[in-house]
Amino acid sequence: MGAKYLLPNKYKKIGAFLFPLGLIGWIAIQRGVFTNLLFFITGDNKNGYTQNGNPIAFYHLPNVIFLLVSFFCCLTGLYFISFSKEKKEDEFISRIRLESFQLSALVQLIFFMLTFVIMFVLRTEPTGDAGWFLFILCSVLLFWLFYISRFNYVLHWRKVSNTN
Numbered sequence: 001m002g003a004k005y006l007l008p009n010k011y012k013k014i015g016a017f018l019f020p021l022g023l024i025g026w027i028a029i030q031r032g033v034f035t036n037l038l039f040f041i042t043g044d045n046k047n048g049y050t051q052n053g054n055p056i057a058f059y060h061l062p063n064v065i066f067l068l069v070s071f072f073c074c075l076t077g078l079y080f081i082s083f084s085k086e087k088k089e090d091e092f093i094s095r096i097r098l099e100s101f102q103l104s105a106l107v108q109l110i111f112f113m114l115t116f117v118i119m120f121v122l123r124t125e126p127t128g129d130a131g132w133f134l135f136i137l138c139s140v141l142l143f144w145l146f147y148i149s150r151f152n153y154v155l156h157w158r159k160v161s162n163t164n
Contacts, residue, residue: 006085015080022074029067038062078144086155096154104147111142 028034086093115135119125126135 005083006089007080007083009085009087011080012084015077015082015084017077018073019077019081022070022072022077025070026067026074029063029070034063034066078141078148081148082144093155096151100147100151100154103150104143107146108139108143111139 126132
């Protein structure tokens with residue numbers, strides 16, 4: 001990948017802050033922590049639920065906004081980590097980047113093939129829109145987390161073990 005498409009190195013630290021913050025926020029909203037916090041702040045003792053257990057519209061809008069902010073904070077953090085230059089950017093790092101992207105794409109392709117074979121054999125699939133959204137989210141996170149892990153492993157740990 002050409003250096004002209006990469007962000008300055010300082011964005012790597014920003015991404016290392018944004019990714020876990022967004023991931024923790026997204027998990028918290030899915031677990032209902034944010035809704036309970038809204039109940040606590042407003043003084044409502046969970047009377048804000050409808051009969052079928054869903055929060056009323058007053059609580060729904062802040063939940064959706066927080067969910068979107070935390071989700072895109074997580075993705076922006078991954079982007080900053082993945083596309084930030086190293087302090088010393090050279091051909092070796094460009095080669096490691098390319099190999100990591102290729103291996104991540106291969107792992108994601110294998111993930112898709114295996115999950116679809118499992119779905120075919122077991123005659124099951126993710127239920128509803130939320131199930132498919134979670135399936136796609138897991139595949140995206142698998143790609144980027146595998147890329148970041150492999151890139152940093154080869155760049156830092158394997159390089160150190162080769163010099164010893």
